[in-house]
Amino acid sequence: MDICLPSHTRATRRQGKLFPALNRYQSQWFLLIGAILLMFAVVLVLFEQQYQQLHRQERERLAAQAQVIDHNLVRQLASVYEVLRYLRVEVPRWQQLSDWQNELQNHLQLLSLAMPGVRTLIFFDPNGNAISSNRREIIGKNFAYREYFQRTKQLNNPDILTLSSPFTTVSGIWSLNLSLPLQDDNKAFVGMLSASLDSSYFSTLLLSVLYAPDMLSTIIHEEGTLYLTEPGKKELSGRPMRQPGTFLTQHLANGQQQSVFSGFSTSLQQERLAIFRTIQDDSLPLDRALIVVTSRLLSALEKPLYQQFFLQIGLLLLTSLLLCLGLLFYQRRQQAIEKERLANEQRLRQERDFVRQMINALPGMFYLIDLSGRFRLWNKALEEATGFSSQEVELASALEFFQGDEQSLIAERIQVVFQQGFATAEASVVHRNGSATPYYFVGHRVEAEGELLLIGMGLDISERKRMEVALQQAKMAAEAANQAKSEFLAAMSHEIRTPMQVVIGMGDMLLEAGLHAQEQAYVRKQQSAGNALLELINQILDLAKIESGHMQLQEQAVDLPALLQELILLLQDVAKGKALQLNLQVDPQLPIWLLADPLRLRQVLFNLLSNAIKFTEQGSIRLTAVKEDEERLLLTVEDTGIGIEAAHWEQIFDRFSQADSSITRRYGGTGLGLAIARQLVQLMGGSITMHSVMGAGSTFRIFLPLRPTTAPLTPVIPLPHLAERSSPALTILLAEDTEDNQLLIQAFLKHTPHRLLFAVNGQEAVRLVQEQTIDLVLMDVQMPIMDGYTATRLIRQWEAEQQRSALPIIACTAHAFEGEAERSRQAGCNQHLSKPIKKRQLLEVIAQHAQQITAESIP
Numbered sequence: 059m060d061i062c063l064p065s066h067t068r069a070t071r072r073q074g075k076l077f078p079a080l081n082r083y084q085s086q087w088f089l090l091i092g093a094i095l096l097m098f099a100v101v102l103v104l105f106e107q108q109y110q111q112l113h114r115q116e117r118e119r120l121a122a123q124a125q126v127i128d129h130n131l132v133r134q135l136a137s138v139y140e141v142l143r144y145l146r147v148e149v150p151r152w153q154q155l156s157d158w159q160n161e162l163q164n165h166l167q168l169l170s171l172a173m174p175g176v177r178t179l180i181f182f183d184p185n186g187n188a189i190s191s192n193r194r195e196i197i198g199k200n201f202a203y204r205e206y207f208q209r210t211k212q213l214n215n216p217d218i219l220t221l222s223s224p225f226t227t228v229s230g231i232w233s234l235n236l237s238l239p240l241q242d243d244n245k246a247f248v249g250m251l252s253a254s255l256d257s258s259y260f261s262t263l264l265l266s267v268l269y270a271p272d273m274l275s276t277i278i279h280e281e282g283t284l285y286l287t288e289p290g291k292k293e294l295s296g297r298p299m300r301q302p303g304t305f306l307t308q309h310l311a312n313g314q315q316q317s318v319f320s321g322f323s324t325s326l327q328q329e330r331l332a333i334f335r336t337i338q339d340d341s342l343p344l345d346r347a348l349i350v351v352t353s354r355l356l357s358a359l360e361k362p363l364y365q366q367f368f369l370q371i372g373l374l375l376l377t378s379l380l381l382c383l384g385l386l387f388y389q390r391r392q393q394a395i396e397k398e399r400l401a402n403e404q405r406l407r408q409e410r411d412f413v414r415q416m417i418n419a420l421p422g423m424f425y426l427i428d429l430s431g432r433f434r435l436w437n438k439a440l441e442e443a444t445g446f447s448s449q450e451v452e453l454a455s456a457l458e459f460f461q462g463d464e465q466s467l468i469a470e471r472i473q474v475v476f477q478q479g480f481a482t483a484e485a486s487v488v489h490r491n492g493s494a495t496p497y498y499f500v501g502h503r504v505e506a507e508g509e510l511l512l513i514g515m516g517l518d519i520s521e522r523k524r525m526e527v528a529l530q531q532a533k534m535a536a537e538a539a540n541q542a543k544s545e546f547l548a549a550m551s552h553e554i555r556t557p558m559q560v561v562i563g564m565g566d567m568l569l570e571a572g573l574h575a576q577e578q579a580y581v582r583k584q585q586s587a588g589n590a591l592l593e594l595i596n597q598i599l600d601l602a603k604i605e606s607g608h609m610q611l612q613e614q615a616v617d618l619p620a621l622l623q624e625l626i627l628l629l630q631d632v633a634k635g636k637a638l639q640l641n642l643q644v645d646p647q648l649p650i651w652l653l654a655d656p657l658r659l660r661q662v663l664f665n666l667l668s669n670a671i672k673f674t675e676q677g678s679i680r681l682t683a684v685k686e687d688e689e690r691l692l693l694t695v696e697d698t699g700i701g702i703e704a705a706h707w708e709q710i711f712d713r714f715s716q717a718d719s720s721i722t723r724r725y726g727g728t729g730l731g732l733a734i735a736r737q738l739v740q741l742m743g744g745s746i747t748m749h750s751v752m753g754a755g756s757t758f759r760i761f762l763p764l765r766p767t768t769a770p771l772t773p774v775i776p777l778p779h780l781a782e783r784s785s786p787a788l789t790i791l792l793a794e795d796t797e798d799n800q801l802l803i804q805a806f807l808k809h810t811p812h813r814l815l816f817a818v819n820g821q822e823a824v825r826l827v828q829e830q831t832i833d834l835v836l837m838d839v840q841m842p843i844m845d846g847y848t849a850t851r852l853i854r855q856w857e858a859e860q861q862r863s864a865l866p867i868i869a870c871t872a873h874a875f876e877g878e879a880e881r882s883r884q885a886g887c888n889q890h891l892s893k894p895i896k897k898r899q900l901l902e903v904i905a906q907h908a909q910q911i912t913a914e915s916i917p
Contacts, residue, residue, distance in 0.1 A: 094378045105367045117318050120352040123267040124335040127350045130263055132339045134175055138253045139219050142238040145251050159190050166192040175259030182250040210237040214247045221344045224285040232257050264288035272358035276351040309334035329356040423516035431455040445490035459487050475501040475512050496523050611655040615770045618652050619644050633671050639678035648685050649766035662735045666695040666758050674699035693760040702750040787811035788833035793823035795841045806897045820849030827853050834907055839871040847885040854886040866907045
């Protein structure tokens with residue numbers, strides 16, 4: 059019979075084997091003391107590693123900040139250098155002018171304002187007299203005594219930028235000076251250009267890199283004079299630093315661009331960690347360098363680490379004390395262990411019963427199976443789902459509850475659990491009465507007493523499956539409704555545009571009929587109403603395309619200034635009619651060519667400018683384009699109009715919405731324009747905001763991605779006004795089923811030499827092309843019996859069979875959705891015109907093809 063020894067007895071025997079000369083209690087104390095000593099050793103090793111890592115990370119961080127200062131200084135000094143070089147070239151040219159000193163002074167003032175950090179720009183004559191400067195008070199003064207003037211004159215090298223030692227300016231400002239000499243044709247010194255730098259710029263730069271209260275950032279001249287230290291170390295400015303044993307002397311002696319020092323700083327009388335970096339750049343030919351220093355106080359840097367170390371030691375001592383007390387308490391408790399063990403066994407049995415009750419109370423199936431698929435543990439829910447009794451489940455395999463491919467799936471997922479530790483599956487559990495219920499299974503791999511087991515749960519997902527089917531049906535219904543809406547809008551667009559073609563076209567013809575002034579005014583009112591209705595149709599179509607996701611951007615290289623100027627010219631007459639000023643301002647730093655959709659960008663800006671003109675009674679409207687940052691373009695439309703109350707700012711971007719009903723009554727409009735504008739801007743990856751003051755005007759801001767690009771290889775050349783040229787008489791076939799449109803096209807061509815034939819459907823159009831000599835076909839795409847697309851395909855097929863040259867076919871459609879032009883091209887049409895078609899537009903297209911026909915007929 060196997061006897062299970064108490065745990066304390068087994069532990070005693072193991073300790074006796076490890077330490078045969080010690081009794082049980084002594085060996086326990088020996089192990090505890092060894093463990094405590096080991097923990098102290100680990101803490102010391104970790105402290106040393108953290109100390110080294112802290113210094114390494116801080117060196118890297120200080121070096122990075124020094125590099126930031128280096129980069130910004132180089133960029134600032136290089137820009138000053140470029141300005142001085144530019145002035146050196148321009149000064150001789152300006153000296154040819156009569157009033158060159160004032161011109162130069164004004165230019166220097168503009169340059170100094172545009173360059174942060176530049177305090178003074180001065181042009182000196184050979185004797186050191188200030189001839190011109192952005193600061194009037196120093197003009198006429200002599201600066202020949204200055205070190206920077208003498209050094210620049212002595213070097214007289216136009217390729218070297220002279221960097222002065224730090225000095226105090228006439229106005230008492232601590233500054234540096236950059237100078238370039240001027241030479242005549244014989245290389246003689248004839249003057250000097252210089253720029254003095256404002257210490258406030260350097261202070262801002264030095265303060266910008268500080269990340270700790272004890273950190274200092276410093277700029278030192280190569281000769282050893284300390285120029286500036288931040289924060290709050292003004293008293294150090296001007297101190298000589300190039301002394302034996304200092305960090306600066308050691309840095310200059312090693313000849314490296316960057317040096318690291320840790321120790322006692324004689325200049326600050328402190329223990330510090332410092333990075334010295336010499337400013338070197340090929341684009342900046344300085345005669346003497348600047349040294350950037352970033353440093354931290356070692357005591358402040360290491361203080362948190364030492365605090366952490368002492369805290370760890372204190373905690374370790376406390377832990378050691380607690381362990382010793384614990385061991386003492388443990389040894390005193392050994393005699394009571396046996397009694398407690400019996401109580402624990404009783405409690406364990408109670409817990410097992412409680413766990414079984416919990417398993418049976420779970421809402422889904424719970425099970426525990428082995429590698430062979432046999433059940434070791436399960437709950438009542440599994441028996442209910444399968445119809446098996448407890449005895450039958452014990453003898454059954456997990457695969458018996460599934461059928462067909464799902465049986466193979468479950469077998470494969472069980473293997474995945476044992477191999478990878480986790481798997482899920484969906485399968486239907488088959489009840490013994492033949493019914494099947496879908497379940498979602500989750501399985502985990504566990505190990506019990508050295509054996510691998512699978513513990514899992516199965517949840518009834520019948521309701522979820524029913525919901526998925528319902529959601530799928532709802533999705534299909536929504537898609538069908540969306541498709542029906544698109545088809546309805548397309549049909550309504552066609553049905554409205556077709557009579558609009560006649561209304562607007564006949565109005566154009568009436569305006570050419572020599573009506574008296576009152577009649578012309580009536581017709582123009584009709585034309586205005588027709589165009590407004592057409593614009594409303596276009597807005598509704600745009601809104602439908604955006605909401606259905608059918609709106610596609612056509613991005614290309616866009617000349618942004620030209621596009622904005624075109625909009626201004628287009629609306630200039632409308633603004634002048636209301637005595638308004640319409641201005642355009644483009645940031646010169648903006649790239650000219652940007653990647654964008656010109657049509658949609660023009661549509662958004664045209665809407666905003668039109669609104670601004672509409673709601674402005676007096677004053678001006680301004681369109682500006684600026685570079686917001688490296689990644690964003692900002693377009694702004696500002697007006698001095700009636701303004702909008704703050705409560706309505708967001709509402710005006712809603713569909714069919716304006717600030718209040720009185721706006722609609724007074725100014726008209728549907729409230730769709732801004733809704734479409736915002737959605738188009740969002741489609742282009744941007745955003746639109748507004749700000750307005752009642753009675754003072756409104757400002758709309760459009761933020762778009764700034765994506766510079768290059769000019770297109772083949773520029774777009776506008777089509778000439780071919781209608782004004784003389785063209786040969788053509789035989790034109792008009793395939794159009796609407797009598798009004800036939801009459802309109804006939805009126806358009808009344809005073810032209812062209813001969814017009816009519817077909818009322820596609821079938822008749824095909825027949826006439828095959829029977830008569832036709833030069834050009836105007837093909838309506840929607841006709842009875844046979845539509846225009848089918849007729850075009852049959853004509854192209856007949857031409858290929860008869861080996862005839864392709865007849866020019868122009869598709870004329872009232873459909874306005876995107877893709878109609880591509881559909882016309884795929885059918886074989888040469889060109890696509892959307893109704894309503896203007897007379898001038900039609901005559902230009904006919905003239906274009908007439909010229910092509912004439913050119914092809916010349917041998």
